[in-house]
Each structure stands twice: as C-alpha cells, then as structure tokens.
Amino acid sequence: MSLRHALLALLTVEPMTGYDLSKAFQASVSHVWHAPDSQIYPELRRMEADGLLVGTEVPWGPRGKKREYHVTEAGLDAFRAWMNEPLSYTRERDPAHLKAAYLEWAEPDAARAQLRAHIANFDEQRVEWLEKVREIDTGTSAMLEKRLGHAPASEHASIRAYKRYTYVGLIARAEHEIEWAERGLVLIDELNGTDAAPPAD
Amino acid sequence: MSLRHALLALLTVEPMTGYDLSKAFQASVSHVWHAPDSQIYPELRRMEADGLLVGTEVPWGPRGKKREYHVTEAGLDAFRAWMNEPLSYTRERDPAHLKAAYLEWAEPDAARAQLRAHIANFDEQRVEWLEKVREIDTGTSAMLEKRLGHAPASEHASIRAYKRYTYVGLIARAEHEIEWAERGLVLIDELNGTDAAPPAD
DNA sequence: GCTAACTATCTATGGGGATAGGTAGCTGAC
DNA sequence: GTCAGCTACCTATCCCCATAGATAGTTAGC
Numbered sequence: 461m462s463l464r465h466a467l468l469a470l471l472t473v474e475p476m477t478g479y480d481l482s483k484a485f486q487a488s489v490s491h492v493w494h495a496p497d498s499q500i501y502p503e504l505r506r507m508e509a510d511g512l513l514v515g516t517e518v519p520w521g522p523r524g525k526k527r528e529y530h531v532t533e534a535g536l537d538a539f540r541a542w543m544n545e546p547l548s549y550t551r552e553r554d555p556a557h558l559k560a561a562y563l564e565w566a567e568p569d570a571a572r573a574q575l576r577a578h579i580a581n582f583d584e585q586r587v588e589w590l591e592k593v594r595e596i597d598t599g600t601s602a603m604l605e606k607r608l609g610h611a612p613a614s615e616h617a618s619i620r621a622y623k624r625y626t627y628v629g630l631i632a633r634a635e636h637e638i639e640w641a642e643r644g645l646v647l648i649d650e651l652n653g654t655d656a657a658p659p660a661d
Numbered sequence: 662m663s664l665r666h667a668l669l670a671l672l673t674v675e676p677m678t679g680y681d682l683s684k685a686f687q688a689s690v691s692h693v694w695h696a697p698d699s700q701i702y703p704e705l706r707r708m709e710a711d712g713l714l715v716g717t718e719v720p721w722g723p724r725g726k727k728r729e730y731h732v733t734e735a736g737l738d739a740f741r742a743w744m745n746e747p748l749s750y751t752r753e754r755d756p757a758h759l760k761a762a763y764l765e766w767a768e769p770d771a772a773r774a775q776l777r778a779h780i781a782n783f784d785e786q787r788v789e790w791l792e793k794v795r796e797i798d799t800g801t802s803a804m805l806e807k808r809l810g811h812a813p814a815s816e817h818a819s820i821r822a823y824k825r826y827t828y829v830g831l832i833a834r835a836e837h838e839i840e841w842a843e844r845g846l847v848l849i850d851e852l853n854g855t856d857a858a859p860p861a862d
Numbered sequence: 863g864c865t866a867a868c869t870a871t872c873t874a875t876g877g878g879g880a881t882a883g884g885t886a887g888c889t890g891a892c
Numbered sequence: 893g894t895c896a897g898c899t900a901c902c903t904a905t906c907c908c909c910a911t912a913g914a915t916a917g918t919t920a921g922c
Contacts, residue, residue: 466759477871492759497872498910501872502873520917523918526869545771561670561824564816621848632841633837664879680899697880702901721888722899723887724887727901728900
C-alpha cells in the first residue's frame with residue numbers, strides 16, 4: 461500500500477506522467493522506495509479510478525501523446541491521512557542476518573565474500589545518500605527546489621530539515637551495517653586462525 | 662526463496678513437524694525470519710517433492726498422527742549451496758524513512774506518535790534480542806544447545822559465535838533506529854517551537 | 863532517409879506472503 | 893463428561909512485486 465503513497469508524495473511537487481514517475485523512482489527517491497514501471501502504470505490508473513488523481517492527455521510530438529497525472533483534493537487528503545496514521549511494523553525478514561546466524565555452514569571464503577558484498581552494497585548506498593544530503597544542503601536537488609517553490613516560505617525549513625533527517629538516518633544505518641560486516645570479517649579470521657591479511661581487494 | 666532455507670536451517674537441528682516449525686518461527690528465529698503456518702505446510706510438501714526433506718508419519722495419541730520432516734543429504738547440499746552463494750541485494754523499500762521524508766505533511770503530534778511507535782517497536786525487539794544473547798551466553802537456548810549436541814566440539818565456538826554475532830548486530834541496529842527516532846522527536850520540537858517537555862509517556 | 867536511443871505505455875506470468883478461514887484430534891481441568 | 897485450549901494440518905483468496913516482453917511514437921545524428 462505504500463507505492464500509492466510514494467506516488468502521491470512525488471505528485472505533490474508537480475504533475476507527472478507514469479514515465480516521469482518511473483524515472484523519479486530510479487533517480488531521486490530510489491533509495492527510500494523503488495518500483496518498476498509495470499507497477500506504476502496500473503497503480504496510476506487505479507488511483508485515478510479512486511479519485512486521487514486526474515489524468516489528462518498531453519500531446520507529445522505530431523502523433524504521440526502522454527498522460528499526465530495531477531493530485532486531486534481527495535488525493536491530498538489521502539496522503540495527509542496516511543501521513544497522520546501510524547505505520548504497522550511487520551516482523552523482520554532479513555536474509556543477511558539469517559545467513560549470518562548460520563555462517564558456520566559456509567566456506568570461510570564464501571562467508572568473507574558475503575560480508576564484503578554487504579559492505580559494498582551499503583557503501584554504495586552510503587555514497588549516494590551522502591550526495592543526496594549534499595544536494596539538499598546546496599540547493600541543487602531539482603525535486604526539492606521545485607517542491608520549495610510551491611510551498612510557503614514558512615515551511616521551507618521543515619521541508620528541508622525532514623529530507624535531511626531522513627537521509628542522514630539512512631547514512632548512519634548504512635555505516636552501522638558496514639561496521640557490523642567488518643566485525644564479521646574479523647570474527648571469521650579469528651575463528652579460522654587466519655592471522656595473515658587475506659583480502660586482495 | 663529464503664523461507665525454504667530458513668526451514669532447512671531449523672531442520673538441521675532435529676526433525677520437526679510443520680507445527681513445531683511454525684512455533685520455532687514464532688519463538689526462536691522469529692526476529693530474523695517469520696512465516697505463518699499457511700506458508701510453512703505447503704512449502705514443506707514442496708521441499709519433500711524436491712527431495713530436500715523426507716516426511717514420516719508419527720502417531721500422536723490413539724488416532725491422531727503428525728508428519729515429521731527430516732533433512733536429506735540433498736537438503737544439506739542445498740542449504741550449504743545457499744550459504745555459499747552470495748545474496749542479491751534488492752533496492753530499499755522502507756516505509757518508515759519514506760514517511761520521515763515527508764513529515765511536514767503530518768500533524769506534529771501524529772509525527773511524534775510515529776517516531777514513538779518506531780522507538781517502541783525497536784525497543785521491544787532490542788529487549789528480545791538482548792535476552793537471546795543472554796541465552797546464548799548462558800547456554801540456556803534450547804535450540805542452540807541441541808544444535809551443539811549434534812555438532813563436533815571443534816565447531817562449537819564458531820556456531821555460538823555466529824549466533825551471537827547476528828543478534829549483537831541486530832541489537833546495534835535497533836539502537837541505531839531508536840537514536841534516529843529520538844533525534845526526530847527533538848527535530849519536531851525545534852521546528853514547532855515546542856520547548857516545553859510534551860511527552861506524558 | 864535511416865538507425866539508434868530514448869520516451870511512453872501496457873500485458874502476462876508467477877512467486878511470496880498476508881489474512882482468513884476450515885477440520886480434526888488431543889489434553890487437562892472443572 | 894464436557895468444554896476450553898492446544899496441537900496438527902490444510903485451503904482459498906488477494907495483493908504486491910519481480911521479471912519479461914510487446915508495442916509504438918519521438919528525437920537526433922549520420
């Protein structure tokens with residue numbers, strides 16, 4: 461049910477087509493949410509049917525056309541309602557930690573490779589999020605600046621602060637995951653008596 | 662595809678019925694993985710069809726019976742193969758951070774309630790995981806001690822260490838989430854000029 | 863004028879999981 | 893002896909999502 465609200469969040473900035481939204485998911489919001497276009501297009505149709513959006517045909521070149529969606533009052537209400545309503549926390553489902561609990565079953569090198577992949581994954585995310593924070597701070601985030609353009613000046617500080625707060629939190633989490641995996645690498649060496657420095661990379 | 666491997670992980674300790682496994686998910690492993698019985702029973706059937714498990718009918722009372730599954734060699738191979746194979750990291754999908762990025766849309770009190778719920782959720786998990794680590798350290802975890810009973814003494818240190826490593830990592834992550842939410846509560850107060858201490862709980 | 867790369871949208875299939883039931887036997891307390 | 897609560901297993905439906913692929917128009921460069 462969050463895809464719908466992620467779409468609403470993006471559409472509160474400006475009207476967009478399904479294609480725009482799918483690009484926005486890949487680029488701007490991608491590291492808080494993500495969805496393929498095959499999910500986005502039907503969901504937009506459903507949201508229009510539910511009255512949250514209105515879609516208008518926009519010509520595109522001589523014969524082409526595209527469908528641009530903008531949020532209705534009902535859509536804004538739904539988004540606000542979702543924002544005010546508590547989240548339901550479902551139980552954990554975490555393959556990385558599941559595997560970690562049984563690492564004695566893996567070859568030491570395979571175990572090391574997994575933890576290095578864990579580090580690489582979160583390091584990559586960390587770099588992207590750091591860049592995001594930099595964009596927020598320097599006013600070079602296209603979506604954010606557009607959003608600020610439509611919002612009263614009195615809200616600018618909050619809007620910017622919450623975006624920053626989110627990404628800073630994600631960076632800290634990524635750093636925690638990296639530290640955890642690094643401790644794991646040390647542990648594997650200890651348990652396997654490999655005192656020599658093994659990593660080539 | 663991880664449910665299958667979570668089930669294999671549990672069944673490497675000792676043969677169990679679907680019911681046992683569903684209880685084990687609720688109790689022991691529940692905070693690394695979780696599944697309802699309606700998922701477990703059919704998956705066990707499929708795993709048996711795939712040759713990973715063998716199920717035997719065990720009488721239960723005068724007329725009742727239950728089906729106990731034990732892992733085959735093929736099952737052990739499959740589990741080892743999964744353990745040696747790298748995880749694929751799919752893109753983030755994180756409702757809590759998604760909402761955090763748009764907190765300006767929520768009423769300040771609703772925003773506070775969300776972050777408090779975030780804290781409560783991770784605090785609860787933290788307490789359970791701390792208890793788990795205590796059980797690992799004091800040798801009072803039934804599953805772990807059974808597992809150690811079937812494993813050569815030379816592996817005991819690794820087995821215990823990896824379990825501990827997993828839960829300690831989860832505790833640290835929970836603490837990070839709590840800290841993040843607490844910073845959020847401060848931020849909300851700052852942005853809303855509420856200097857007085859508001860929380861009744 | 864053709865081709866490659868991009869914009870735009872949609873369908874189909876299948877897996878995993880949540881939720882909500884249903885059936886039946888067993889055990890122990892009152 | 894019967895009722896509550898537990899053990900045991902199963903089915904059905906729906907939703908979300910991943911993956912793959914189909915179609916068609918546009919733009920720009922060569």
